[in-house]
Amino acid sequence: MKTMILGDLARLLEGALEGDPGLEVSGVAPLDRAGPSQVSFLSNPRYASSLKTTRAGGVIVGLDVREAGLNLIRVKDPYLGFARAMEAFYASPYESSGISERAFVHPEARVGRQPSIHPFAVVCQGARIGDRVVLMPGVYIGPGATVGDDSVIHPNVVLEWGVAVGKRVIVHGGTVIGSDGFGYARQGEKHYKIVHAGSVRVGDDVEIGAGCTIDRGVMGETVIESGTKLDNLVMVAHNVRIGENCLLVGQVGVAGSTRLGDRVVMAGQSGAAGHLKIGDGVTVLAKSAVFKDIPDGETVAGIPAVESGKWRRTTAILGKLDDLRRKVINLEARERKRSQKAGEEGN
Numbered sequence: 001m002k003t004m005i006l007g008d009l010a011r012l013l014e015g016a017l018e019g020d021p022g023l024e025v026s027g028v029a030p031l032d033r034a035g036p037s038q039v040s041f042l043s044n045p046r047y048a049s050s051l052k053t054t055r056a057g058g059v060i061v062g063l064d065v066r067e068a069g070l071n072l073i074r075v076k077d078p079y080l081g082f083a084r085a086m087e088a089f090y091a092s093p094y095e096s097s098g099i100s101e102r103a104f105v106h107p108e109a110r111v112g113r114q115p116s117i118h119p120f121a122v123v124c125q126g127a128r129i130g131d132r133v134v135l136m137p138g139v140y141i142g143p144g145a146t147v148g149d150d151s152v153i154h155p156n157v158v159l160e161w162g163v164a165v166g167k168r169v170i171v172h173g174g175t176v177i178g179s180d181g182f183g184y185a186r187q188g189e190k191h192y193k194i195v196h197a198g199s200v201r202v203g204d205d206v207e208i209g210a211g212c213t214i215d216r217g218v219m220g221e222t223v224i225e226s227g228t229k230l231d232n233l234v235m236v237a238h239n240v241r242i243g244e245n246c247l248l249v250g251q252v253g254v255a256g257s258t259r260l261g262d263r264v265v266m267a268g269q270s271g272a273a274g275h276l277k278i279g280d281g282v283t284v285l286a287k288s289a290v291f292k293d294i295p296d297g298e299t300v301a302g303i304p305a306v307e308s309g310k311w312r313r314t315t316a317i318l319g320k321l322d323d324l325r326r327k328v329i330n331l332e333a334r335e336r337k338r339s340q341k342a343g344e345e346g347n
Contacts, residue, residue: 001026001027001172001250002026002027002088002089002090003024003025003026003031004019004024004025004026004088004089005021005022005023005024005025006019006020006021006023006025006039006057006058006073007021007022007023007069007230009025009039009058009085009088010073012082012084012085012088013060013073013075013085014075015060015073015074015075015081015085016073016074016075016247017058017071017072017073017074018071018072018073018108018261019058019070019071019072019075020071021116021288022056023035023071024037024345025037025038025039025041025057025058026038026081027089027090027119028041028085028086028089028090029041029056031047031050031051031054031056031059032050032053032054034054034055034056034057034112035055035056035057036055036056036057037057037327038056038057038060039054039056039057039058039059039085040054040060041059041060041061041078041079041081041085042059042060042061042062042065042078042088043062043077043078043079045083048065048290050110051065051067051070051115052067052097052111054070056070057071058070058071058072058073059071059072059073059261060073060075060078060081060082060085061073061074061075061078062074062075062076062077062078063075063076064188067236079102081199081234081297082318083263088197092164094114094132095116096114096115096116096132096148097116097118098114098115098116098117099111099115099117100117100118100119101241101267102119102120102123103119103120103121103122103135104116104121104122104123104225105123105164106123106124106125106126106127106210106271108125109123109124109126109127109128109129109141110127110129111129111133111164111247112122112129112130112131112132112133112149113131113132113174114132115129115131115132115133115134115135115267115291116132116133116134116138116154117129117133117135118134118135118136118137119137120138121136121138121139121140121141122137122139122140122141123141124140124141124142124143124144124145124158124161125143125144126143126144127141127143127145127146127147128140128145128146128147128153128233128333129141129146129297130146130147130148130149130150130167131149132150133147133148133150133151133152133153133194134153135159136149136151136153136154136155137155137156138155138156138174139154139155139156139157139158139159139275140157140158140159141159141163142158142159142160142161142162142163142178143161143172144161145159145160145161145163145164145165145178146163146164146165147159147165147169148165148166148167148168148169148204149167149168149232150167150328151165151166151167151168151169151170151171152169152170152171153165153171154170154171154172154173154175154210155171155173155174156173156174157171157173157174157175157176157177158175158177158178158179159177159178160176160177160178160179160200160216162178162199162216162310163177163199163200163201163202163216164199164200164201164202164297165177165202165203165206166202166203166204166205166206166226168203168204168205169202169204169205169206169207169208169271170206170207170208171205171207171208171216172208172209172210172211172212172232172330173210173211173216174203174210174211175195175208175209175210175211175212175213176212176213177200177202177208177212177214177344178199178200178214178215179213179214179215179216180196180215180216180238181196181215181216181217181218181238181256182215182237182238182239182256183196183218183223183256184240187252192216194240194244194264195218196215196216196217196218197217197218197219198216198218198219198220198221198222198238198239198331199216199217199221199222200214200217200221200222200223200255201212201221201223201224202224202226203223203224203225203226203228203244204226204227205226205227206225206226206227206228206230206237207223207229207230208224208230208234209230209231209232209233209234209250210232210233210234210321211232211233212230212232212233212234212235213234213235214236215236215237215238215256216238217238218239220239220299221238221239221241222237222239222240222241223240223241223242223243224236224247225243225244225262226244226245227244227245227345228242228243228244228246228247228248229246229247229248229250229290230248230252230329231247231248231249231250231252231268232250233251234248234249234250234251234252234253235252235253235254236248236254237253237254237255237256237257237258237274238256239256239257240254240256240257240258240259240260240262241258241259242254242260243259243261243262243264243280244262244263245258245262245263246260246262246263246264246265246266247264247266247299249265249266249267249268249270249286250268250269251269252266252268252269252270252271252341253269253271254266254272254274255272255273255274255275255304256269256274256275257274257275258272258273258274258276258277258278259276259278260272260282261275261277261278261279261280261281261282262280262281263280263281264278264279264281264282264283264284265282265283265284266280266284267284267285267286267287268286268287269281269286269287270284270285270288270289270290270305271288271289271290272284272289272290273289273291276290276292276293276294277293277294278290278293278294279293279294279295279296279297280296280297281296281297282294282295282296282297282298282299282300283299283300283308284296284299284300284301284305285299285300285301285302285308285311287303288300288301288302288303288305289304289305290300290302290304290305291305299336322332
């Protein structure tokens with residue numbers, strides 16, 4: 001178990017410590033479960049009351065938090081501080097396990113220094129594996145595919161032929177990168193398969209969740225730029241281009257040839273139709289469907305997706321429609337009675 005004194009942890013987090021710098025701590029835990037030998041964090045103000053009851057040895061907090069009787073490490077961003085503390089206590093230094101005798105590495109493949117290639121991994125002809133790369137059991141690296149330095153490919157991942165993965169990339173189990181896209185031409189009543197001769201290029205520092213599917217381009221590349229993170233079960237179709245530092249949350253789908261700018265966030269189960277342009281800094285709220293281009297910086301919601309304020313107003317009106325319907329029915333009934341009475345008086 002790794003231990004650290006609070007003074008050293010505060011320096012690592014570039015924070016200011018108020019309290020005992022010599023207190024030894026051995027891990028991170030939530031505020032309501034942390035013990036005297038653990039640190040915790042407060043990033044959401046709704047949990048501020050937990051500071052009065054926590055038993056944590058130290059708490060990572062923002063610059064403006066005040067709580068007597070606790071060892072506080074003040075940082076600009078406590079959630080980032082939490083992430084760095086987790087890394088400090090739980091991340092293991094890399095140790096190469098070499099190439100397993102039960103792995104298959106083609107004689108014409110190239111493997112860098114200090115690899116960890118586990119049993120039943122397959123590295124095909126012409127593939128290039130960088131330094132300190134981990135290929136877990138069942139991984140398939142196709143002909144001519146490349147994996148950059150310090151990348152980790154989890155069990156049963158498939159990188160098809162020619163796929164290029166950058167440095168420090170993490171790909172989680174069961175993901176397939178470089179399968180054919182869903183492309184067909186009509187031939188009478190049948191569907192004629194279009195050969196997908198392109199590839200997939202993944203930049204540096206990308207993380208791709210479990211069970212994702214990223215299709216190769218018909219011609220040219222499907223691209224995921226550096227720093228982008230994909231959650232589990234994300235679908236990226238052929239010739240899509242995703243910019244830098246984007247977040248695609250679980251079950252997002254992006255149809256063919258659509259382009260996402262930098263820092264785009266697509267929340268869970270949202271989707272985009274094909275051949276669209278989604279600008280830099282756009283946020284697509286959960287379960288929304290994008291059918292037209294979106295300019296930079298906009299937040300959209302709904303089906304079809306519109307500016308989020310308009311969507312909220314429309315949703316509020318929809319909630320009142322049933323009351324409005326009843327009012328109209330009552331008005332119509334009163335009007336019929338008034339008309340009948342006027343007719344009777346006229347006779």
